[in-house]
Amino acid sequence: MTQDPAFTGPFSAPSRRDLMAGGAAVVGALAAGQASAQPAAPTKARWRRWNVASPEGKRALASYARAIDIMLKLPPEHPYNWYNHALTHTVDCPHGNWWFVVWHRGYVGWFEQVVRKLSGDNSFAFPYWDWTANPQVPAEMFQGVLNPSTYPGYIQSLDAFNKTFGPVLEKFWAGLSNDQNQQLLIRGLRFPADLIFDIGPKGGPMFFAPPNSRGSTPQRPGFDDVTNRAVSSWMLDNALAPRDFIGFASPKSQFHSSITGFGVMEGQPHNKVHNCVGGIWTAPDGKTTYGDGFMQSNLSPVDPLFFLHHANIDRIWDVWTRKQQGYGYPTLPDDNPNYLNPRGDLGQWRAEPFLFFRDSDGKPLPAAQQVAGAYETIGAFDYDYQPGSGENVVPPPRPGPKLKAAVAAKPQLFTAKLKVPSPASLASGDVAVPQALLSQAAKTGGPKLLATLTVELPPFEHGHDLAVVVNTPESEAVGVNSPGFVTTLSMFGQHLVTRPVTFTVPISPPLAKLATAKGLSAAAPSSGLNIRLMRLKPPLLSNAASSHDHGAPSGATRAEPELLGVEVHAY
Missing domain, CATH: 2.60.120 (Jelly Rolls)
Structure with missing residues (x-):
């Protein structure tokens, strides 16, 4: 079920005149197929996600900055107000389970279309931050609206945030569908006061006021030693080593708000980059300082770095998928129905509901796009990546017929x-x-x-x-x-x-x-x-x-x- 379109809360649909004109792709229906190797993606996608260090990546940053400035000025009840969109992550994001990569692909993919529309740049795609090749925050991310610690357009205090979004959240809760309400109850969110408490200093903190909205600074853009290890080429090679989806993407769970564990990719580069940029710093002697910064919290999308970081996580999933395809290994969970689980792992994984995404007009998605399986491939998001770190694990194309799907040899x-x-x-x-x-x-x-x-x-x-x-x-x-x-x-x-x-x-x-x-x-x-x-x-x-x-x-x-x-x- 989707939220009532008439509701005008933080996750509601605006009128078309509220958004700037522009084209938008629509993600297709559930991808069919088996858990084994999927057909290779088209060799040339409509959009390319460039390394942020490239000239094309820097041009994309300029469009991204224009869109952020517009979103910061939108009314708080507007679904594409900058903080409103971040709240989608706060209330629904999965971490520590096998839906981590697929949920974030949908979240970033739909928002990419919004940035494309608001920026007026029809060629826009999120640049990715290859922290293995460049283990420090890109210099451009400390400039203007891309730096939440210094730009005056960001909300300046927790009190101001609560006063602004408290009434908006009340309207949001009143418009929840029954299924959406049940999803929030799983997370312990009964009513708006629960979320406000979680965001505030006693429950979180998740909100970090300027000038402490990001832990990294122009004077210290790099990482601590443990994060440098986490983003190293050897760590990335090991993260890409598993031959099964669960080994790569994090362990199984019964529902996407439950934490069961962390694979190498999520537990090391993903978590540590978030925390280090968010102000958590471990010295060589092991002492850890807990500073401030949105990136350490479930409100991390308030920091524009979030989308560059997660574009790179999605790129690594794409690298792993192409590695699997090259060797004929499975790319998705096992298709293994049994009497205890008639859907099997693949059916259960595909059917998990994602109920809070919106399209580029801010409208609720059709039912086929409110489940994990809608995002198991890049699909009609129709982007690819400029090659980056980790490509060494993808085997070169081989002559002759493609390898048939193989069962990955168990380690x-x-x-x-x-x-x-x-x-x-x-x-x-x-x-x-x-x-x-x-x-x-x-x-x-x-x-x-x-x-x-x-x-x-x-x-x-x-x-x-x-x-x-x-x-x-x-x-x-x-x-x-x-x-x-x-x-x-x-x-x-x-x-x-x-x-x-x-x-x-x-x-x-x-x-x-x-x-x-x-x-x-x-x-x-x-x-x-x-x-x-x-x-x-x-x-x-x-x-x-x-x-x-x-x-x-x-x-x-x-x-x-x-x-x-x-x-x-x-x-």
Whole structure:
């Protein structure tokens, strides 16, 4: 069901005269086909998403800036008011599950058409920020309306935001369809006051007033060390290694507002770029400062960087899809109906309702475009990408007939024997990986080892990153540049976690670093792998007046994170 078209709240349809004239493509109906390799996309799309560093990407930024300036000036009840559109992400975005990539493709794709219309640039497509090739905020994003910390057109205080959007949200809630209301109830949003509370300082914070609307600055446009690792070429190669959709896109869930876990791509570059640009900064000694910035929150689309970041995430999904097609591997969840789940994984995934998207006129979408399956391919959004980082995994075209769909060879699987916590570790596990495999994995171009840790987190623990280290004695001090340091486990946004969550991280590159620093025997001992979960340093707050750490108040819970399992997959 769609929202009542007569309603004029934040997610309603405006009259055509409210929007500037321009063309708009319409996404087609559900894509048919199997879970196996899909037909290759047309070689030339109508629109191209360019690297923001290219001349074409910079020209697209100018059109983007024109559109943002218009949207900031629209009435607050207008569906394409800049903050109104960001609220779609706040109330409905999935993170930590297998709908993460497909929901954001629809969200960015429909909004791209709005920017095309409002800017008057019919050639517009979102430029992407290739943070692997350029690990710092592009200089242009600190200029004019592209910088929410300095441009006067942004709302200047939380109080002003609440006064402006409180009445708008009341009208929005009054116009919800029953299905939309049920979706919000799943997220614990009963009425507007719940959302206002979540956005405010006690529930979030999600709103960050200028001059603290973005953590990154012209003086410090780059990333901290853990984020540099997260966007590195070796991390990207490992993120693209899985041969099945769930391994790449994050784990299964029953509904798209539930967090179950993070694949390498979502848990590392996606989450860490959001958090670092949003003001969360980890020093080399492990101390973390929790500063301010929209990008760390579920209101992250208020920062124009959001759409450049997510264009790159979508580009990486496209790279992975073309890799799968090149090898004849599946590109979608398994088509495996059974008596417990008659639809199977593919049917369940395709049918998930996305009820808050709007077309380029601000109108509710037809039913066929209110489900995940409408966005499983780029489809009638009809864009492609200027090649960027990660293309090395796509096999070159081969002569002769195309490969038939193949069942991806399952990776080798090794399960850890868990050990009790110690003063130096929250928990650890020993994994009996053969020494010969470890030796090969520690070499450039060797097998890729991905470890999946299942962790039970206290409700607010996600504000404090936990570190993963491999084959490092407990007596040895560990920092983010230590040879055995793997990465930290980062959540994103203000999603409450009440169940075990999985994190998948790459192990092979740290093993290679260990082999260089301490010798191959340290990286590939006969005993196999020891994987530890630990805290590097307690959180360090930025200042007493305005700091926040996304953690529970003292006394709210005394629970500690618990490691429930470790599995290692070898690709």
